[in-house]
Amino acid sequence: xxxxxxxxxxxxxxxxxxxxxxxxxxxxxxxxxxxxxxxxxxxxxxxxxxxxxxxxxxxxxxxxxxxxxxxxxxxxxxxxxxxxxxxxxxxxxxxxxxxxxxxxxxxxxxxxxxxxxxxxxxxxxxxxxxxxxxxxxxxxxxxxxxxxxxxxxxxxxxxxxxxxxxxxxxxxxxxxxxxxxxxxxxxxxxxxxxxxxxxxxxxxxxxxxxxxxxxxxxxxxxxxxxxxxxxxxxxxxxxxxxxxxxxxxxxxxxxxxxxxxxxxxxxxxxxxxxxxxxxxxxxxxxxxxxxxxxxxxxxxxxxxxxxxxxxxxxxxxxxxxxxxxxxxxxxxxxxxxxxxxxxxxxxxxxxxxxxxxxxxxxxxxxxxxxxxxxxxxxxxxxxxxxxxxxxxxxxxxxxxxxxxxxxxxxxxxxxxxxxxxxxxxxxxxxxxxxxxxxxxxxxxxxxxxxxxxxxxxxxxxxxxxxxxxxxxxxxxxxxxxxxxxxxx
Numbered sequence: 243x244x245x246x247x248x249x250x251x252x253x254x255x256x257x258x259x260x261x262x263x264x265x266x267x268x269x270x271x272x273x274x275x276x277x278x279x280x281x282x283x284x285x286x287x288x289x290x291x292x293x294x295x296x297x298x299x300x301x302x303x304x305x306x307x308x309x310x311x312x313x314x315x316x317x318x319x320x321x322x323x324x325x326x327x328x329x330x331x332x333x334x335x336x337x338x339x340x341x342x343x344x345x346x347x348x349x350x351x352x353x354x355x356x357x358x359x360x361x362x363x364x365x366x367x368x369x370x371x372x373x374x375x376x377x378x379x380x381x382x383x384x385x386x387x388x389x390x391x392x393x394x395x396x397x398x399x400x401x402x403x404x405x406x407x408x409x410x411x412x413x414x415x416x417x418x419x420x421x422x423x424x425x426x427x428x429x430x431x432x433x434x435x436x437x438x439x440x441x442x443x444x445x446x447x448x449x450x451x452x453x454x455x456x457x458x459x460x461x462x463x464x465x466x467x468x469x470x471x472x473x474x475x476x477x478x479x480x481x482x483x484x485x486x487x488x489x490x491x492x493x494x495x496x497x498x499x500x501x502x503x504x505x506x507x508x509x510x511x512x513x514x515x516x517x518x519x520x521x522x523x524x525x526x527x528x529x530x531x532x533x534x535x536x537x538x539x540x541x542x543x544x545x546x547x548x549x550x551x552x553x554x555x556x557x558x559x560x561x562x563x564x565x566x567x568x569x570x571x572x573x574x575x576x577x578x579x580x581x582x583x584x585x586x587x588x589x590x591x592x593x594x595x596x597x598x599x600x601x602x603x604x605x606x607x608x609x610x611x612x613x614x615x616x617x618x619x620x621x622x623x624x625x626x627x628x629x630x631x632x633x634x635x636x637x638x639x640x641x642x643x644x645x646x647x648x649x650x651x652x653x654x655x656x657x658x659x660x661x662x663x664x665x666x667x668x669x670x671x672x673x674x675x676x677x678x679x680x681x682x683x684x685x686x687x688x689x690x691x692x693x694x695x696x697x698x699x700x701x702x703x704x705x706x707x708x709x710x711x712x713x714x715x716x717x718x719x720x721x722x723x724x725x726x727x728x729x730x
Contacts (some may be wrong), residue, residue: 303334
């Protein structure tokens, strides 16, 4: 009986000794039913978590860059959390090239931002940590549910498992037109494709910028003829209309590749005709988003399909800074387009090589949406007193800040743009990554991009281009992925 009483006492001594050792090593073990971050933001209930001493993250240009205050962001984040943060931030336009290199080499950060395509592929290859055990029943789950946004998290679950967190809804692009250009050529905003083409023709052949010279502008530009991530067509929706160049789920629940369907050929015809007429930026295949924005501000073209909400104000302000007329209007989808597409939002994921995934979840992912000081830091630039956007768009946040200091900064044009998009859009499909998808998707997309470039830019015969595509095993790879998706 005495021995039985001693056992619990010895166990208690062992736990206290372990806690002392861990704290002496600079590690914090959270054991209470509910704990709080240094910033005062709540951290979820659940099992014990060891606080990391350092977290390495990889992110694109949606986080403020080095020249725009990233060092200040890093210092503030470290002060709020007490954790050393190492930031890897490649140039925005080559971000996914660097992501691919990191996964191929195995030299991975603890946490990484991935678009939907890369998210599904790397999850299927077991290169991402399943965070379901940490998220389920957590206070973060409760906060997201309270905000009515649990469906956004459900949308990124793969076969019931969760491999990351998205801090915002996906958002999407609306088409912005320079109002002054419309006035200068005597046109109203287009409502159908014929009116859209008439506008592009006028913007290309007349004098929409009012500099006294006809034909020194063009109608529209974009960061490529096809985007690098789903939903792929969002920068040129007026041309693609009902065509979709990748995999989607039909009404009967089966998967297909829209690239192999007739609407895709019709879309390519529209693009080729507009390009050959000079209505589209001649350098479109070389553009990044930054180049497109710069050309828009320089009055080289008048129609720019870009992100709804916050960007409505940014585009206007940048035009004014460039001493151009700043009035831009966002238009509803053309009759033939039907709806804009909302992308599946990029996902913050913990990699499989992370040695402390539960701690990174607790102190990185959860605090990002703490409805407090850390989330505010992710939302607004730490070096601006005008609530300049940082990584999280406060108009799209999955957990909106209760006390949002920038709430009053939303302009009428931003609110109108966001409302227009939300009322005229639907979510793009997120295909599961299968073995065939992982094996073929990159090569297949490269072949698709090359076919599009040849048809649109070089004017190659459509049937000949598809013949080359088939000879390069494009049709085989496409069907293999379709078959694998339908076998799930």
